[in-house]
Amino acid sequence: MLSRRWLPWVIAIAGALLFIPGLGAVNLFDWDEINFAEIAREMLVTGDLLRPRIDFLPFHEKPPLFIWLQAIAMSVFGVGEFAARLPNAMCGIVTLLVLYRIGTGLRGRVFGALWTLAYLGSILPHLYFRSGIIDPWFNLFIFLGLNAFIRVVREDHPPATRSATGHAVLAGSYIGLAVLTKGPVGLLIPGIVAMVFWSMNGWRPLVRWRSLLVAGAVLLITVGTWAVVDLVRNGPEFMIAFFWRQVAMLTTEDAGHGGFFGYHFVVLLIGCFPSSLFAVQELRKPTRTEAPARNAHRRWMVVLFWVVLILFSLVKTKIVHYSSLCYFPLTYLAALQLERIWTSKVPFGWSRYAVGVVGAMIALIVMAVPIVGMHIEWLHPLLAQDPFAQANMEADVHWSAAACLAGALLLSALVLGHVLHARGRYRSSVLAIFLGGAFFVTATLYFFINRIEGYSQHAAIEFFEARQGERCYVITKGYKSYAQLFYTRKGPVSDPRAHDEEWLLTGPVDRAVYVVCKITTAPELGAIPTLHELYRKNGFVFYKRKP
Numbered sequence: 121m122l123s124r125r126w127l128p129w130v131i132a133i134a135g136a137l138l139f140i141p142g143l144g145a146v147n148l149f150d151w152d153e154i155n156f157a158e159i160a161r162e163m164l165v166t167g168d169l170l171r172p173r174i175d176f177l178p179f180h181e182k183p184p185l186f187i188w189l190q191a192i193a194m195s196v197f198g199v200g201e202f203a204a205r206l207p208n209a210m211c212g213i214v215t216l217l218v219l220y221r222i223g224t225g226l227r228g229r230v231f232g233a234l235w236t237l238a239y240l241g242s243i244l245p246h247l248y249f250r251s252g253i254i255d256p257w258f259n260l261f262i263f264l265g266l267n268a269f270i271r272v273v274r275e276d277h278p279p280a281t282r283s284a285t286g287h288a289v290l291a292g293s294y295i296g297l298a299v300l301t302k303g304p305v306g307l308l309i310p311g312i313v314a315m316v317f318w319s320m321n322g323w324r325p326l327v328r329w330r331s332l333l334v335a336g337a338v339l340l341i342t343v344g345t346w347a348v349v350d351l352v353r354n355g356p357e358f359m360i361a362f363f364w365r366q367v368a369m370l371t372t373e374d375a376g377h378g379g380f381f382g383y384h385f386v387v388l389l390i391g392c393f394p395s396s397l398f399a400v401q402e403l404r405k406p407t408r409t410e411a412p413a414r415n416a417h418r419r420w421m422v423v424l425f426w427v428v429l430i431l432f433s434l435v436k437t438k439i440v441h442y443s444s445l446c447y448f449p450l451t452y453l454a455a456l457q458l459e460r461i462w463t464s465k466v467p468f469g470w471s472r473y474a475v476g477v478v479g480a481m482i483a484l485i486v487m488a489v490p491i492v493g494m495h496i497e498w499l500h501p502l503l504a505q506d507p508f509a510q511a512n513m514e515a516d517v518h519w520s521a522a523a524c525l526a527g528a529l530l531l532s533a534l535v536l537g538h539v540l541h542a543r544g545r546y547r548s549s550v551l552a553i554f555l556g557g558a559f560f561v562t563a564t565l566y567f568f569i570n571r572i573e574g575y576s577q578h579a580a581i582e583f584f585e586a587r588q589g590e591r592c593y594v595i596t597k598g599y600k601s602y603a604q605l606f607y608t609r610k611g612p613v614s615d616p617r618a619h620d621e622e623w624l625l626t627g628p629v630d631r632a633v634y635v636v637c638k639i640t641t642a643p644e645l646g647a648i649p650t651l652h653e654l655y656r657k658n659g660f661v662f663y664k665r666k667p
Contacts, residue, residue, distance in 0.1 A: 296342025
């Protein structure tokens, strides 16, 4: 084992090597990645850092903290994919160090290292640090805030300690930052977790009122540093519209983002492989110790896991990253099993075979994708009812057998782990499986992500990029996108009619208008006499209207 002094440096360097290279190698994806990057770009264009805007109109869905991080990165590295994703890569490094430090404080250095390994070696937890979405920082702030509150519960009893007050300040600060990152849900989730834990504790007081007031005051000050200034400058419009948008997101289903109740159960089981299987093992047979603080912390993590999972299973809109806060308690539970295996040098149990079966299925599917890509005609009968998807498959995307190496890497790690386990080398088996998982994610991104983007959106983004510097209007019709804003580098427009679709299509415009649609809505646009079709490519149809 590495020394206490050097292991954090190894973790930080490993995170940097795994998360940072290749951030700018592929275009941002609609909607979320491009949405947030465009807001950051418009902040730099307008110089107004207080009010988020999209298409230079007020954006009422998200507070600005994550956008500020992207704007800072863009001011240093330039507007582009690398800067848009860099904040989350840095969040990944910080998260790994946080897990190591908290885990070490809870159960020792071995547990801290195994918790870090479980997070790094699982598919979605690793993948999200290479994205440009809000959730990694949002989840980290909630987790840190909840961890600080747990410390308050542990220490806030007579005689009062200064440490409890300090952790109350931290809890309020972190939860306030979570609210500044994504909105009121940053307070809702830890609030529900605390209420559930309180009920499980027989409604006996968890902390003194003084600590709650301190945490609440700090939270209000943290959020108020932005909200009050915005209220004074712009009035209550943003806050009112923001509130109702959050209500709508929780109670209605976004188009294309529905799903069944068990959606997030499946996402976590497959997406958090292999940690998910060890976590299930831990839930079925809990690890108990003689230390009450350790048992209490485990209970907090179980409550956090179920609250997040059930809450977002009830929410109408189903998006993969909505349940991503579960990654912290899920990998914690997995690490408890890994610690048992590591310290006692005992076999995995049934999880050994579950990891092999589920992992082999994932590896074989990933290995099959390049083969299907080289025979794309196999998919045509399956997509007969979806003309847009069929046209997507016509993209000029080249596959080779080398792309199978990503799945082969995971399969090799699983076989190695199985062989090492059979020889009684249980620690080495753990390392093989989870390090193999980390390299599998990196290899899959390397071989797959550009090709996936080539099918899904590249033709449209290629067209938008060609419009940079041209005096024109560019819009989409029949589908929602932010790509036309970010990739044309759209500037502010002085004519308010530029946001009126009817005027752009039929009014007295002063410059060319480009309209992009999917082939499924092409007949509708083809019937508009002012539009002239330029060409079609990979399911997208491009029109031009002369000024």
